[in-house]
Amino acid sequence: MIPRETASEMDEADLIRQVRNGNAEAFEHFVRTYQRRLTRIAYRFLRDAAEADCAAQESFLRAYQNIGDFREGSTFETWLTRICINWCKDRLKRRRRVVFFHEAPVRESDDEADEPEERAPAGDPSPERRAMGREIRERLALALDSLSPRQRVVFGLKHFEEMSIPEIAASTGLDEGTIKSHLFRAARKIRERLSEFQS
Amino acid sequence: MDEERNGTGTHLSDAQLFALAAPAAGEPEALPAHLSLCRDCARALREWKAAVGAVGEADAGELARRSPEEWRAREDETLEAIRKAGSHRHSIPAWRWALAAAASLVVAVLVLTARRTAPPVAAVAAHATPAVAASSDMSAADAADDRLLRDASYLAGGGDVDSGSGLESRL
Ligand SMILES: [Zn+2]
Numbered sequence: 400m401i402p403r404e405t406a407s408e409m410d411e412a413d414l415i416r417q418v419r420n421g422n423a424e425a426f427e428h429f430v431r432t433y434q435r436r437l438t439r440i441a442y443r444f445l446r447d448a449a450e451a452d453c454a455a456q457e458s459f460l461r462a463y464q465n466i467g468d469f470r471e472g473s474t475f476e477t478w479l480t481r482i483c484i485n486w487c488k489d490r491l492k493r494r495r496r497v498v499f500f501h502e503a504p505v506r507e508s509d510d511e512a513d514e515p516e517e518r519a520p521a522g523d524p525s526p527e528r529r530a531m532g533r534e535i536r537e538r539l540a541l542a543l544d545s546l547s548p549r550q551r552v553v554f555g556l557k558h559f560e561e562m563s564i565p566e567i568a569a570s571t572g573l574d575e576g577t578i579k580s581h582l583f584r585a586a587r588k589i590r591e592r593l594s595e596f597q598s
Numbered sequence: 599m600d601e602e603r604n605g606t607g608t609h610l611s612d613a614q615l616f617a618l619a620a621p622a623a624g625e626p627e628a629l630p631a632h633l634s635l636c637r638d639c640a641r642a643l644r645e646w647k648a649a650v651g652a653v654g655e656a657d658a659g660e661l662a663r664r665s666p667e668e669w670r671a672r673e674d675e676t677l678e679a680i681r682k683a684g685s686h687r688h689s690i691p692a693w694r695w696a697l698a699a700a701a702s703l704v705v706a707v708l709v710l711t712a713r714r715t716a717p718p719v720a721a722v723a724a725h726a727t728p729a730v731a732a733s734s735d736m737s738a739a740d741a742a743d744d745r746l747l748r749d750a751s752y753l754a755g756g757g758d759v760d761s762g763s764g765l766e767s768r769l
């Protein structure tokens with residue numbers, strides 16, 4: 400759905416042709432390139448690492464087995480992500496969750512003090528600045544908890560997985576207006592919560 | 599942070615800094631003039647941008663702590679599953695080959711038997727019912743043979759008899 404014609408996509412089109420012609424090894428490129436990202440996206444929905452791994456693997460298998468259905472003009476990544484998100488939705492339905500994507504995120508605030516300072520901005524390890532960064536992270540994490548599960552997923556796809564709005568739309572099947580609306584409401588809620596903390 | 603700290607105007611609030619660090623519409627928002635005059639707020643914005651990334655990582659749970667080797671192992675598992683699926687997809691189980699061979703043998707025997715016992719073509723035509731003759735040039739036996747041949751060819755090509763061709767029941 401995203402009209403991008405990069406050199407790597409042309410290479411991918413060639414690899415897809417090879418897979419269609421029975422060369423399973425040509426599929427390795429896609430697994431090496433996208434599995435990590437796909438698993439993280441699945442995790443945003445499922446909130447369970449083992450299930451996210453399963454979602455990614457199953458999505459690759461489905462993509463491989465249905466490679467004949469892939470239509471050129473779309474990107475393989477978007478097609479694959481859509482397969483994965485559909486798998487996640489099916490899994491969530493099977494879990495019979497009353498609220499879509501409802502679990503609270505895993506918080507590691509207790510471990511944070513012991514973590515290496517890789518999260519602190521490079522070049523400024525001053526204690527004051529580290530404390531400032533930690534404080535901001537805590538406030539932001541708390542503000543995120545005020546989002547609805549759906550808003551949280553869309554917000555995570557946009558700002559944590561750095562997917563564009565057209566990519567999110569193509570992968571989830573929602574239209575761009577709906578995505579923007581979720582993002583707008585999520586941002587408003589976070590800003591309101593941050594203002595409350597500050598006052 | 600929203601107190602007056604210098605002479606360049608009111609500092610940006612957390613909400614404003616967040617809006618700049620994670621623009622809602624996906625497009626970078628115009629930076630307020632205050633940012634270019636206030637080092638505190640410029641630094642705070644950098645912190646907020648870093649915080650968005652860090653919270654995103656924390657929100658990815660244990661996946662964020664996986665090493666490249668662990669990711670590689672997961673990828674290897676996927677590739678192994680695909681290889682298995684691929685070999686399954688491209689290989690035809692032995693029993694299908696056996697069934698196809700048996701079906702071919704039955705067809706050959708039927709054809710030979712029919713040739714030995716069949717009356718002359720003119721006699722068959724004379725005895726054929728008008729409906730059969732009108733709808734098809736094939737006799738009932740020929741039609742059965744034809745179905746069998748198509749099934750045998752379908753099986754030899756890796757088709758699945760469970761899909762409704764019904765060869766097994768006829769055999
Ligand atoms: Zn300022």
